[in-house]
Amino acid sequence: MTEDExxxxxxxxxxxxxxxxxxxxxxxxxxxxxRSFWRSPIRGPWLTSVLGLVLLAGVPVxxxxxxxxxxxxxxxxxxxxxTTPGKGLLGFYLFSWPTHPVWLYRVNQGLHVTLGLxxxxxxxxxxxxVLPKLFEWPPLRSPAHALERLSLLLLVGGAVFEFVTGVxxxxxxxxxxxxxxxxxxxxxxxxxxxxxxxxxxxxxxxIRTLRSRGLIAELRTGTAATQxxxxxxxxxxxxxxxxPTISRRGVLAFAGAGSLLVLVLSxxxxxxxxxxxxxxxxxxxxxxxxGPNDFxxxxxxxxxxxxxxxTGGSWRLTLGQSGGxxxxxxRLSRAELLAMEQHTASLPIACVEGWSSGNQxxxxxxxxxxxxxxxxxxxxxxxAESLQRGGTFRHGVLSAGQIMDPDSLLALRVNGADLxxxxxxxxxxxxxxxxxxxxxxxxxRLSFASS
Amino acid sequence: xxxxxRWYGASPLHLLALLACFGLAGYAATRLxxxxxxxxxxxxxxxxxxxxLLLMPLYSLADRSVMAALRHREPQLPATPWINYVRVPxxxxxxxxxxxxxxxxxxxxxYHASTTLSADPYVWHWxxxxxxxxxxxxxxxxxxxxxxxxxxxxxxxxxxxxxxxGPDLEAxxxxxxxxxxxxxxxxxxxxxxxxxDHALDAGEAAxxxxxxxxxxxxxxPGPQQEAAGEDQGPPDQDHHQPAAQQDEAGPADEAQ
Numbered sequence: 028m029t030e031d032e033x034x035x036x037x038x039x040x041x042x043x044x045x046x047x048x049x050x051x052x053x054x055x056x057x058x059x060x061x062r063s064f065w066r067s068p069i070r071g072p073w074l075t076s077v078l079g080l081v082l083l084a085g086v087p088v089x090x091x092x093x094x095x096x097x098x099x100x101x102x103x104x105x106x107x108x109x110t111t112p113g114k115g116l117l118g119f120y121l122f123s124w125p126t127h128p129v130w131l132y133r134v135n136q137g138l139h140v141t142l143g144l145x146x147x148x149x150x151x152x153x154x155x156x157v158l159p160k161l162f163e164w165p166p167l168r169s170p171a172h173a174l175e176r177l178s179l180l181l182l183v184g185g186a187v188f189e190f191v192t193g194v195x196x197x198x199x200x201x202x203x204x205x206x207x208x209x210x211x212x213x214x215x216x217x218x219x220x221x222x223x224x225x226x227x228x229x230x231x232x233x234i235r236t237l238r239s240r241g242l243i244a245e246l247r248t249g250t251a252a253t254q255x256x257x258x259x260x261x262x263x264x265x266x267x268x269x270x271p272t273i274s275r276r277g278v279l280a281f282a283g284a285g286s287l288l289v290l291v292l293s294x295x296x297x298x299x300x301x302x303x304x305x306x307x308x309x310x311x312x313x314x315x316x317x318g319p320n321d322f323x324x325x326x327x328x329x330x331x332x333x334x335x336x337x338t339g340g341s342w343r344l345t346l347g348q349s350g351g352x353x354x355x356x357x358r359l360s361r362a363e364l365l366a367m368e369q370h371t372a373s374l375p376i377a378c379v380e381g382w383s384s385g386n387q388x389x390x391x392x393x394x395x396x397x398x399x400x401x402x403x404x405x406x407x408x409x410x411a412e413s414l415q416r417g418g419t420f421r422h423g424v425l426s427a428g429q430i431m432d433p434d435s436l437l438a439l440r441v442n443g444a445d446l447x448x449x450x451x452x453x454x455x456x457x458x459x460x461x462x463x464x465x466x467x468x469x470x471x472r473l474s475f476a477s478s
Numbered sequence: 479x480x481x482x483x484r485w486y487g488a489s490p491l492h493l494l495a496l497l498a499c500f501g502l503a504g505y506a507a508t509r510l511x512x513x514x515x516x517x518x519x520x521x522x523x524x525x526x527x528x529x530x531l532l533l534m535p536l537y538s539l540a541d542r543s544v545m546a547a548l549r550h551r552e553p554q555l556p557a558t559p560w561i562n563y564v565r566v567p568x569x570x571x572x573x574x575x576x577x578x579x580x581x582x583x584x585x586x587x588x589y590h591a592s593t594t595l596s597a598d599p600y601v602w603h604w605x606x607x608x609x610x611x612x613x614x615x616x617x618x619x620x621x622x623x624x625x626x627x628x629x630x631x632x633x634x635x636x637x638x639x640x641x642x643x644g645p646d647l648e649a650x651x652x653x654x655x656x657x658x659x660x661x662x663x664x665x666x667x668x669x670x671x672x673x674x675d676h677a678l679d680a681g682e683a684a685x686x687x688x689x690x691x692x693x694x695x696x697x698x699p700g701p702q703q704e705a706a707g708e709d710q711g712p713p714d715q716d717h718h719q720p721a722a723q724q725d726e727a728g729p730a731d732e733a734q
Binding site: 111113114115116117144147148151154155158161168169170171172174175177178180181183184185187188191194195198199200203204205206209210213214216217219220221223224227228250272273277281284285288289292307308309310311313315323324325326327329330449 | 485486487488492493495496498499500502503505506507509510512513514517518520521522523525526528529530534559561562565566569570573574576577578580581582585586588589591592593594595596599600603604606607
């Protein structure tokens with residue numbers, strides 16, 4: 028076959044296919060409800076299956092890291108830790124969040140957010156590949172078909188809802204109706220319910236389809252040689268295909284390039300260090316400087332109304348037992364705390380929003396030493412309260428495991444300097460592998476509960 | 479039992495799986511909507527409508543418009559397929575905007591107050607990335623053009639080709655018109671597309687859709703085609719050559 032002949036045999040074949048289809052679909056529904064409205068020659072079950080498989084590899088990771096993120100708040104420990112108290116059975120998996128490895132929450136959250144972002148182009152491509160199904164006619168063919176379409180509404184609605192709320196939240200544009208935690212947690216379960224049933228119902232089709240066309244062969248096929256898939260029961264293949272302007276491998280590379288671009292422009296905010304500046308499009312991609320307190324901040328003292336007057340010489344830490352039990356609470360000045368045995372721990376700060384700061388050298392008093400001082404030798408929990416008046420995370424409760432970890436501190440200094448006001452001066456909690464918002468800043472009161 | 483199954487339209491396991499799905503989703507949904515039921519429902523359905531009926535038609539229309547607009551200039555354009563060199567950087571830039579528009583447009587008002595970071599650079603970052611993407615694409619296209627043998631000078635193209643340039647999106651033609659309605663989200667390669675349509679017109683007009691007419695046409699440009707009077711210039715040269723070049727180009731094709 029010469030170069031000249033190739034397209035000659037190829038294109039009339041397409042033309043014949045289109046003509047046949049047109050005859051067959053004469054009298055079909057108008058507009059997008061008619062099948063020949065959809066003319067992409069590359070839409071078909073194979074492309075959809077490949078994109079679906081990529082999502083199937085990624086979405087469960089995002090889902091599981093999301094569930095772990097909720098567990099990291101120790102919602103079962105106290106009402107104030109629980110952002111979704113109505114969870115009921117959906118909290119079945121909760122466990123006491125560990126303190127080691129110290130990077131556990133950092134990696135979990137970086138993975139959740141970054142992988143979620145990276146999957147957006149794949150999700151968009153996948154939804155593009157199945158759009159004709161939205162307009163299929165007749166819209167309801169049987170009760171089974173109707174129910175399956177309803178589950179697809181949950182799947183698509185749930186997916187877009189989850190990605191949109193997540194993306195808006197990491198940019199702190201709180202336009203969604205209600206608490207992010209509530210929406211994102213329950214929305215995640217709706218999404219996953221739709222996803223599981225979709226995988227169950229389509230799994231065999233996907234396997235069969237992927238076997239029908241070799242991946243390697245497909246990756247070797249350029250635009251000119253791209254042919255529509257053979258018509259199948261899914262009705263994704265266009266009956267009147269246009270000539271290809273991009274191959275299937277081209278679409279896969281296109282979506283992959285989108286993922287890669289999003290990754291490169293955002294992952295720096297989770298890696299930190301010199302790579303932070305590579306995150307050109309991510310909320311925490313800017314370096315703050317090289318000083319001891321120049322690492323990322325998500326809430327300044329000014330924003331939450333903590334003034335220098337409250338944190339000055341008159342500041343005292345109230346240290347006692349919860350519920351007013353035990354001896355009367357102690358009131359300790361910062362100088363008294365500095366006079367106690369100091370310990371230094373190298374720990375990261377990681378936010379639920381996915382960004383984090385590398386390990387900082389925190390210096391302060393061990394929480395377990397403070398528990399003993401409050402007269403609690405075997406603490407069950409610790410309520411840390413901030414000077415900050417408003418906000419969900421003005422207080423947080425830590426578990427026994429978190430209190431007893433030798434690296435859990437009431438930090439007074441960081442990287443050899445006093446804490447800055449925005450990092451929680453005069454004192455803040457720092458616990459390994461703890462979500463950032465539970466490392467309470469501007470601590471005013473610590474109340475230990477004994478077991 | 480069998481009759482009920484036939485009425486349902488699938489196996490009982492199908493029903494069971496779906497009921498389990500609705501059970502779990504319903505359980506979560508009752509908690510999800512408990513605070514702001516209407517707003518949450520609006521957001522949920524808005525997510526579907528916003529994507530499927532707004533975003534996707536819009537980007538498809540944009541894709542289509544670029545192709546249609548540049549189709550008029552086709553004789554001046556190089557024969558190398560160019561659309562992906564526009565489509566890819568534009569889509570990637572659009573993707574970044576879609577994800578990061580609150581940052582780019584500085585919509586989150588307490589950003590500086592919360593983080594001490596400046597909200598200003600993001601719009602410039604986005605523009606710089608967009609510029610870089612188009613630049614890289616242009617360089618890739620230039621390299622591609624250089625590597626190829628110079629195509630024959632493009633033939634004259636009278637009005638017939640241009641009439642077809644703007645496919646009707648809103649009102650797809652009635653099903654019995656000859657030309658199938660265009661898929662708004664698919665770019666098609668103009669020259670090839672026209673060729674195909676001519677083939678159809680010729681084939682159907684001559685033989686009332688008989689396949690024989692087209693089979694005949696496959697072997698060589700037949701009399702019907704000339705009779706249709708739409709194929710201009712030296713037969714095949716302008717239509718077939720670009721495709722042949724595509725074949726040679728191999729992976730560079732979509733490797734942006």
